[in-house]
Amino acid sequence: MIFGIDLTALLPFIAVGFAAQMVDGALGMAFGVISNTLLLSLGVPPAMASAGVHTVETFTTAVSGISHTIHKNVNWKLFLRIAVPGMIGGALGAYVLSNIDAAIAKPFILAYLAAIGLYLLWRSRHYPPVEKSPKVVEPLGLVGGFLDAAGGGGWGPVVTSNLLVQGSSPRTTIGTVNTAEFFVTTTISATFIAHLGWEAFTVATIGLLIGGVLAAPLGALLAKRIEAKTLMLFVGVVLTLTSVYGLYIALR
Template sequence: MIEFSALPWADLLPFILIGFLAQLVDGTLGMGFGVFSNSLLVMFGLPPVTASAAIHTAESFTSGASGLSHVMQRNVDWPLFARLVVPGIVGAIIGVWVLTIVDAEIARPVVLVYLAAIGAYLIWRGPRRPQAYRRMKLVGPLGFAGGFFDASGGGGWGPLVTGNLLAQGMTPRMVIGTVNASEFFITVTVLAALIGTLGLASFTIAASGLLIGGVVAAPLGAYLARSIPAKPLMQLVGAVLIATSFYGLVALMFEPIPAFPRF
């Protein structure tokens, strides 16, 4: 465990900046912490496995701070939260179990193509149809699938759940806030299930920096999600879905490009 009073701040600063930017994107758009921070960490020279461990550890804290910030901004739909979080936890537990016996990567290309299609639909729909609250359908299965892929595939809660709820027509800031608030419980479930593998050894300088930067950015991301108009916010989410899905597909096709375990 790192002594925070003795942290080398000069070494921490790059990771604090990465955590801040990644959480700003995630808190504003409901996705992106993993792929954004993972890409930059590997560029800084960290092995992909080390980067993934640091992100899992930091995200268990930053997702809590982000969820609380969205609650304070009144961005959380509590009935929808309840319908998401329980199936999500069950899916995450099963996903961790499947990870130990089955190669879940076989489903990854299909999921990435599906998310890119959702992103294109959101960009097309954004300027054409206003978003308005209505009761969402298939929330339980969606939460289960999001938790399952987040655990077994190394990520996917934000893109899968946020993209689908927006495509169903819910108000963007309420989707983003609710998905961020419920993500804390999914992340903690996955981290607890994998604690034998990750352990406290994953709490490195990189994880500490990501945690500090992410916690600082969490209130700003929640505020931006509330402040940005619904139509451009939905198009931004669509653009992020397409970009991350395309990157994931390229990473699967070309061996020299790291196939980051979160998308």
């Protein structure tokens, strides 16, 4: 027992936070989805779960963004195009989730993401495609930020996958989306705290925070070292599995 916290109760959340951030840092998605699913399974209300996860992500994305910058995984022009719309969308999504039930649209979003995941799996088998500068960026950032806050996770799955579909480089896409996520999730956290207070910061979120911060530098290193074709394959697998599982839970 340290500072009134039972370490035995903390360790499982540290392990989940570490594993989730390793996946997120390397593939540009999944920390929010995995962590939020865990908290919801423990009976935490959706708004409180999303608030807790985004509070943790404020710290993990800061470390991850710095690591991706050090490894030169960031396209700064693309960063500016997704970060600002993402912050606006995130604030709107947090407000909606704090005041309205936004769960009705979730199955449709998850079905769309599962389809994108399957498409990325197909594309990974026909790699390398012709890399192109993505054209639909600002609306993507706005929608990604909104869904991330309202759905408790979704910035990475929505933004990373759609940029890859448009022909963006896997390594710099993952690094850029991760780095922009710090600004998006900080905006979301501030909005949640303004509406809900600090009640969401529980033992679970502390454990996720410790595990996530420890794993963040390693995920950025993996994104730099793994070849683009393999990155795209892994993104497709993770996106498809998490979306199908989320769809199953939402339709039960």
